[in-house]
Amino acid sequence: MRIGLIDFDGKIVNLALMKLSAWHKRQGDTVILNPESNCQVDKAYCSVIFSRDRDKAARLANIFPNIQFGGTGWDLKTVLPPEIEAMRPDYELYTYSDIYKRLAGIITRKKKAEKARIITNAGIGFTSRGCIRSCGFCVVPQKEGRLYETGKIEDLINPKSNVVILLDNNFTASRNCLDKLREIKERNLVIDITQGIDLRTLTPEIAKALSEVKHLRSIHYAWDLILHEQPSWRELIFFPGS
Numbered sequence: 081m082r083i084g085l086i087d088f089d090g091k092i093v094n095l096a097l098m099k100l101s102a103w104h105k106r107q108g109d110t111v112i113l114n115p116e117s118n119c120q121v122d123k124a125y126c127s128v129i130f131s132r133d134r135d136k137a138a139r140l141a142n143i144f145p146n147i148q149f150g151g152t153g154w155d156l157k158t159v160l161p162p163e164i165e166a167m168r169p170d171y172e173l174y175t176y177s178d179i180y181k182r183l184a185g186i187i188t189r190k191k192k193a194e195k196a197r198i199i200t201n202a203g204i205g206f207t208s209r210g211c212i213r214s215c216g217f218c219v220v221p222q223k224e225g226r227l228y229e230t231g232k233i234e235d236l237i238n239p240k241s242n243v244v245i246l247l248d249n250n251f252t253a254s255r256n257c258l259d260k261l262r263e264i265k266e267r268n269l270v271i272d273i274t275q276g277i278d279l280r281t282l283t284p285e286i287a288k289a290l291s292e293v294k295h296l297r298s299i300h301y302a303w304d305l306i307l308h309e310q311p312s313w314r315e316l317i318f319f320p321g322s
């Protein structure tokens with residue numbers, strides 16, 4: 081069977097599509113990323129990240145009659161079947177040029193090429209899903225529920241590089257956070273913590289461990305989240321000493 085995987089609005093690589101790709105290839109299927117016409121495929125999947133893109137993505141059903149949609153931008157209920165969720169991502173799905181084309185922003189050509197190379201070769205995934213909090217503006221609690229562990233750092237490594245893109249919603253809230261940071265350090269990995277660090281979970285030990293691992297880019301803190309629940313901190317954060 082020929083399978084089309086449509087990454088409608090992703091900014092880097094799409095983990096769910098990479099897992100679908102790995103699963104279908106294991107069944108002997110041929111996988112095509114972002115097919116242009118229905119005659120190339122027998123079935124298509126489309127991932128929509130942003131809800132603002134939902135209506136536009138839905139029009140793809142006119143081109144691909146046998147299409148299945150998913151992703152947070154589509155709905156909060158559709159999830160991968162457990163046997164597909166358990167797959168290691170297919171790190172061959174995205175090529176360097178797929179990533180290069182989608183990198184936006186003010187950036188030199190050299191930096192863009194370097195960034196595309198890093199992302200193409202990086203490992204990616206979650207070690208936990210859900211969250212300990214339930215911020216009203218966030219879809220995570222509704223979609224994934226309370227925080228639970230899903231994997232180990234070693235499961236996320238792409239043999240092509242030592243960079244790991246970590247997608248955990250609230251990494252430092254995991255009770256295994258210190259062990260994970262220790263493993264990152266011992267394996268000499270370079271980590272990209274994509275989501276904001278929840279300051280309220282930081283202990284001196286976690287802060288120290290965070291400072292001892294190599295980061296691909298600056299970690300960022302969830303100020304909005306803190307200010308949402310602790311408005312009085314605004315003065316301390318933005319007007320210290322006043």
Ligand code: SF4
Nearest residue numbers: 211213215218220249
């Ligand atoms: S801490 Fe972050 S992931 Fe958790 S509910 Fe709040 S915004 Fe969502």
